[in-house]
Amino acid sequence: MSRWIRGPLPRLGLRARLLALGVLGLAVGFAFGGTLLLGALGWTLQRSVDEEALRTADAVALLTAEDALPDPLPVAGGQLRVQVVDAQGRIRAASIDADRLVPMLGPDELRPGQRQRLVVDGRRAGMPGPVRVVTVPAGTAQEPRTVLVAKSLTDVRHSLHVVRNLLLVGFPLLVAGLGVVAWRVVGATLRPVEQLRSGAAEITGRAGAERLPVPAGQDEIHRLAVTLNDMLDRLAASRDRQRAFVADAAHELRSPLTNMRTELEVARRLGGDTDWPAVADDLLADTERLSRLVDDLLLLARLDEQDARPSPVGPVELGELLRGVAARYPSPPVRLTPPDAPRWVEGDAGELRRVLVNLVDNALRHAYSAVDLAVSGPDGAYHLITVTDDGPGIPAADRERVFARFTRLDDARARDAGGAGLGLAIVRELVRRAGGTVELADATPGAAAPGLRATVRLPALAEPDAE
Template sequence: MRAPRTRSLSLRTRLLLIGVTGVAIALLVGGAGFYQALTVSTDRTLDREALTSANEVALLVDEGRLPEALPTTGSQLVQVVDAQERVIAASLGADRLVPVLTPVQLQRALTGEAVVVDGARIGSSGPLRVRAIPAGPATAPVRVIVAVQVGDVLAARSALRTGLLVVFPAVLLVMAVVAWVVMGRTLRPVEQLRAGAERIGADGIGVGRTAGGPGAPGVRADPDARLPVPAAADEIRALALTLNGMLDRLSAARERQRTFVADAAHELRSPLASMRVQLEVAARLGEGGDLPAELTPELARLSALVEDLLLLARSGADAPVPPHPEPVAVGPLLADVAADVPGRAGVRVEALPPDGDPTVLADPAELRRVLVNLTSNAVRHAGSRVDLDAVVAPDGRVVLRVTDDGPGIGATDRVRVFERFARLDDARSRDAGGTGLGLPIVAELVARAGGEIVLTDGPDGGLRALVTLPAPG
């Protein structure tokens, strides 16, 4: 089911549409009501004056003393018509030969209806509003007709309609502009809350907008960052305080979790080291048969897992950033890592000399751990070779590249592999050679260094890891 189109509009736009629509309806109803009320009031006034004049003339007819010129009010035209439709008396300016109304129109007027005619019948220059009443004795009945020129009235009404049609849209436009500005200022704290929430990353890893696509880890968030609290004592301030309280509780829970993992990993190091020594001694003395040889690799993997957990706990989002990173020469470091990372049968690790002498600003031990983890991961999945090299980006930063010719990783999984203990369904799923924490550690350490990491396709297939780090100065 498709969502309504208005849901894609911003809150500011929706509020403006609602407000403008409401005001437009109010103006339309109010304007129509005002115009109708003014029209009815004007017509009633004209009819009342016409009937007053008609009754005065009817009284003169009943008294048998019709003057030569019948009395009128304003621009009225008055005629007295007999049963044969002949004009027997008229006011000054009224036609004394042709009645204002035709017989059919006269019958309508005698029923109490106000009849509007164009006036052409009597040579009038504009429309006339006509009322008529019966008068005289039953033996000699007559009709008193009073016509009022309404050309000016109709012109005024037309001007009023035009004015309303012009003024109302102008009022709506001005109101919309004012409302847009006012709502923008009113909703500014909400936008500040949204921007603040966007800046607060989860677990110290933000969103990197790089070649790896949305969601690539690498932008370090401030774990102590909180949403801005508006000064006004309104609902938005209450919302900001509530959300900040929630962030405080989440931060405290994350700190408790980090402390627990660090303490547990630290406490496990000594027993595991002792067990490993005992197994090595037993294997050297030939005790326990093949059991020491079988358990020693598993114990080594468990020890590596504990060390990784401890490192993650110590380098999490709330761990301090190294206060004094050092300039690190990239070329020697790549060669050193390529020489130290153990390969496997049929897989060669090679460090390609970079152009120039690029240098990055980072903690040497942590940067080495990043490259060792990436290279070890590449060795486990490579087909025949793993290459390490570096290039200088156009913005001056240095990009370290670890490339293998293995099966690669699907684009949809290139962010998920940085999650702890992530499992993939393809050939690069976590195997017995890894702890499932290598890439999460890489992401943490790269973020601590102020860099970013992205996974892309290799130039000849496989996977390429791009670690972008700042250069000194």
């Protein structure tokens, strides 16, 4: 059976497989139940025969003990045969239909003094078919007797035969009827699944809302359809973000490439009159900008591919990290306030350095005079890194928007002075991977030039043990 299930069954459709398994289970269950039913019925009928024969034998044994045996022995109905035999196997009394010369049990079968239950050929008792013979000890110790009572098993066998035939005819019809019902029910149950499959086959991945039909019933298929539609919405949003990312990247890459092409074409036309050092400087600036843009795009692409935050690389001391970043810039305008004690966090030192560099570059681009770099804490379970400038600041309504990719505010749209709008997006992704958050706020609330304070919160780490 298991070979059949692994073989032909998988080639059938789901509806046919479910029906085949269901019908097979019903057939096995009905066969097992029918066998138990026949066994229980046979045991019950046999017990009824034994009880009737034993009651008759006990009554005759009581008469024997009182030495009041009538001749012939009285029995109820014509289905019983009764004999009373002595220790030598001679018949001392018998019912009117019983043999008076030959006992129903031979000497090798009869065990005096014991109660027995045997099935013998009915011809010994003058009855058709097999008969049940029970023996009961009777008489006294000086004159032992044994009472033999036989009852035909023909009615029992006939009843079992009738029930067996009914089961053999009724069970296949019942299985067939249930199979038809199951076919309809399984078909109705799988119809929404087929609708989902058809709807999924029509999804092309092009622009526009594409959703699967949702069944009306509040069942597992309904929840599956809702979950699949949510997945399609997420895929559509991801596709839209990818398209916007590609379009923005193409737009940003076009500008430096166009500048480089223009300068090269002008230099080729002017020939010897070209100021080659100036051209080289312009081309180098555009190349550096293009290289930074490509690096940022590749970094964002790698971050997008990593769904889960990787394990931290190791402990990082923030004071040392800030000193290394501040050393990249002249002082002033970057002013470092060193921490009063070591501040340890766990993460990737390179990624955290990239976070600080991007924040400082952004602050320098908008600061009027100076940029302050400091670390404090612990604030609860976090250390705080702040990058503060005294520039015009960012309106509260735009402080979340600036973390989106390729976002520039109106007062910083010039590509020569500003970046590509990826710096803060990279900062948020890297800080999130480190298990922290980044926020923007006014450095001096209420002032004409409120400035901007970027606060990075990183999970604090106890000072590692010295090895």
